[in-house]
Amino acid sequence: MKYGRFRIATQTVVFLLMFAIPLLNVYELYFITGTYYALNVGGLGVADPVVILQAMFASGQLTLPLLSAAVFPIFVALIMGRVWCGWLCPYLFISDRVESLRQFIRRKVFKVDHPVANREVQNSFRANFIRFSFLITGTAFGGMLGIPVLNYISAPGILSTEAMIFVKERSFSIEILFVLGIVGLQLTLLPRFWCRMFCPTGTLLSLIRSPQTLRVDSLSKHPTTPCCKEISCSDVCPMGLQPYRESRDLLCANCGQCIDACKHDRLRFYSMGSA
Ligand code: SF4
Ligand code: SF4
Secondary structure (H helix, E strand, O other): OOOHHHHHHHHHHHHHHHHHHHHHHHOOOOOEEEEOOEEEEOOEEEEOHHHHHHHHHHHOOOOHHHHHHHHHHHHHHHHHOOHHHHHHOHHHHHHHHHHHHHHHHHHHOOOOOOOOOHHHHOOHHHHHHHHHHHHHHHHHHHHHHOOOHHHHHOHHHHHHHHHHHHHHHOOOOOOHHHHHHHHHHHHHOOOOHHHHHOOHHHHHHHHOOOOOOEEEEEOOOOOOOOOOOOOHHHHHOOOOOOHHHHOOOOOOOOOOHHHHHOOOOOEEEEEHHHO
């Protein structure tokens, strides 16, 4: 089964929803309100786990509203893994387009045949070390100051807030420059760096898993060497993994792109509990 079309469809819906929610509110329809920092859907609160974590550290307590806003994202992550990143996040939707543009420029302008960024930046241990250090430092710093500093660098949260400002005021705030900055860096010097090495939301979601959580399984007989010469799975991985041997890495966002790319059907979605 190919997942690409479903993935783009869900990403597109979530991207458009950023604009649809404030538009509904403008017309005084309030069934759904908020941004991707925190939503209220028919009275049910759903929040980015990083927002909840910071609120907990800043206030020193875990209140009932905070706890209930965490239930849905934790439940989904426990069953499906980091699907927020792989299938829904509006920033990854943009990042995918930016990476396609980067590769197009490399092919057409610089005549570089090699399709992808990932073979240039692979080092999942270093990426995990950087992003977990960043999350811990940001949370501790924010807790000490009593300010949710990580919210100011949440790409999906910023995008969603900017969409709301645009719909309501036909303008953008200065925070849009942060997203434009990381997009510019991804296009030029640091392909795919934000989701791989910094995003606090993606990092925290990586930790919410159980032995039963959905993951990508490799059917390769030689797990440390590539199954084929093309290594097309590594070429498409947005997290810079080598899926034939690293699909269990905490970086994996269960996007399914490696499964679609493998010409030999050696990758598939699998639950860890049945491995
Ligand atoms: S790592 Fe962050 S920006 Fe990237 S897809 Fe996940 S939530 Fe979105
Ligand atoms: S290993 Fe596969 S499923 Fe995981 S992030 Fe990479 S391409 Fe997506």
